[in-house]
Amino acid sequence: MPHAPDEGSRAKGASPPSAETFENQILSLVPSLRRYSRSLAKSDSDGEDLLQDCVEKVLVRRSQWRGINLRAWAFTIMTNLYRDRHRRSNQHPSVEFDETLGLTAEDVSGDPLEKTRLQQALNALTPEYRSVLMLVVVEGYAYQDVADLLSIPIGTVMSRLSRARRQMATHLAKDNIVTLRRPK
Amino acid sequence: MTDEHTPVTEADLHAFVDGLLDDDRRRHVELFLKDHPEEAAEVHQWQAQAKDLKAAFSSYARFGYNDRTLLNSKTQAGTPASVWRKAGLLAASLLLFLSGAVAGIYADRFYAGNPPVETASALESLPGQSKTAFLVYASEKRHPVEVGADDEAHLITWLGKRLDYKLVAPDLRTQGFSLVGGRLLPVNGRAGAMLMYQDPGGQRLTVLLGKNPHSTETSFRFETSGSIETFYWIDGEIGYAVTGEVTRAKLQAIAEECYRQFES
Numbered sequence: 001m002p003h004a005p006d007e008g009s010r011a012k013g014a015s016p017p018s019a020e021t022f023e024n025q026i027l028s029l030v031p032s033l034r035r036y037s038r039s040l041a042k043s044d045s046d047g048e049d050l051l052q053d054c055v056e057k058v059l060v061r062r063s064q065w066r067g068i069n070l071r072a073w074a075f076t077i078m079t080n081l082y083r084d085r086h087r088r089s090n091q092h093p094s095v096e097f098d099e100t101l102g103l104t105a106e107d108v109s110g111d112p113l114e115k116t117r118l119q120q121a122l123n124a125l126t127p128e129y130r131s132v133l134m135l136v137v138v139e140g141y142a143y144q145d146v147a148d149l150l151s152i153p154i155g156t157v158m159s160r161l162s163r164a165r166r167q168m169a170t171h172l173a174k175d176n177i178v179t180l181r182r183p184k
Numbered sequence: 185m186t187d188e189h190t191p192v193t194e195a196d197l198h199a200f201v202d203g204l205l206d207d208d209r210r211r212h213v214e215l216f217l218k219d220h221p222e223e224a225a226e227v228h229q230w231q232a233q234a235k236d237l238k239a240a241f242s243s244y245a246r247f248g249y250n251d252r253t254l255l256n257s258k259t260q261a262g263t264p265a266s267v268w269r270k271a272g273l274l275a276a277s278l279l280l281f282l283s284g285a286v287a288g289i290y291a292d293r294f295y296a297g298n299p300p301v302e303t304a305s306a307l308e309s310l311p312g313q314s315k316t317a318f319l320v321y322a323s324e325k326r327h328p329v330e331v332g333a334d335d336e337a338h339l340i341t342w343l344g345k346r347l348d349y350k351l352v353a354p355d356l357r358t359q360g361f362s363l364v365g366g367r368l369l370p371v372n373g374r375a376g377a378m379l380m381y382q383d384p385g386g387q388r389l390t391v392l393l394g395k396n397p398h399s400t401e402t403s404f405r406f407e408t409s410g411s412i413e414t415f416y417w418i419d420g421e422i423g424y425a426v427t428g429e430v431t432r433a434k435l436q437a438i439a440e441e442c443y444r445q446f447e448s
Contacts, residue, residue, distance in 0.1 A: 026254075031247055118237070136202055137202070168233055
């Protein structure tokens with residue numbers, strides 16, 4: 001189970017960062033945290049919720065941070081929050097809020113229906129598969145880094161990545177798209 | 185290089201896709217893929233997938249106007265910040281709902297100076313809206329449509345005007361369906377049109393047309409929900425969805441006929 005380092009494991013002598021520095025560092029990470037949270041979420045507003053909860057938790061646990069790689073630490077916290085939320089929402093399904101009320105991607109290029117298909121394929125993945133796929137593909141982490149970040153063996157990273165890719169491919173199979181030609 | 189003699193594993197194929205191989209190993213995998221079309225096809229699929237995923241989420245890697253408030257969310261008595269955000273969202277959606285009702289009454293006046301916010305996600309619900317319209321109106325005995333087929337010319341002019349589009353009611357008689365009529369319906373929060381058809385056995389199907397905020401073109405898709413099939417596509421400024429409780433093959437033939445008859 002991936003866990004953020006607890007109080008006891010904090011390196012001796014590593015003084016907690018000053019408020020200004022720590023908060024500014026968190027702020028500078030927001031774009032990449034936002035991308036990761038959205039890649040795990042079902043909708044834009046769901047992604048913003050996850051981002052907000054993550055930043056909050058990072059701030060609350062700031063004394064536990066060991067002073068190295070804040071991004072990876074925040075990503076671990078985000079992944080755990082996502083997994084817990086997913087588990088909770090499966091037990092207590094809640095009303096989905098209108099996606100259009102959330103943050104909206106500025107990028108409107110591309111086929112909107114294709115994006116929906118991609119989102120559906122992602123939603124069908126388990127949180128374990130999805131987080132590995134996103135950390136590797138979207139966030140660009142190497143396999144060993146993902147293993148460290150999630151506290152799992154690298155073999156598990158590889159098998160999750162492999163299953164995630166194959167499940168996505170099955171979902172995205174183009175057999176339910178028909179190309180039409182209008183006779184001129 | 186001993187490297188080149190070790191067999192290519194699946195882990196190599198993933199690392200190839202993710203750009204995590206060194207040059208020698210990468211060339212080795214490239215050679216391997218030339219001789220192994222099945223693996224090559226899968227790798228190709230994974231590469232396309234990766235490209236789509238990156239494209240889908242890259243635009244989120246940015247600062248928001250209110251990012252600093254993220255830092256102030258240390259919360260009231262342990263309530264997660266997201267709960268407060270959700271409460272705000274709920275209020276906002278209620279407000280939107282209410283303003284939608286008002287805007288519905290004064291649509292023309294309001295929209296003239298104040299176009300509604302348009303997002304891609306509004307578009308994505310086209311098949312869902314079409315299914316709802318079908319479920320609500322196809323089962324309606326007395327008032328399935330506002331304007332009947334006996335007044336087709338008026339129906340087409342009226343709806344076409346509201347949609348700002350040169351509407352035609354596709355002739356589906358070759359498919360065994362004749363026009364029942366149509367009605368004005370909100371689609372993505374704007375004026376849209378629904379046309380209804382019926383076969384001699386009383387089986388009905390609906391065609392929904394809505395304004396598409398961004399001029400795009402998509403392939404033809406279908407969505408199944410129980411026994412109800414919906415075919416939908418976007419062509420330029422208009423999104424179309426054909427819904428019916430008929431076989432997919434039959435509905436596809438009908439949708440193709442509609443596609444041919446609607447102006448692009």
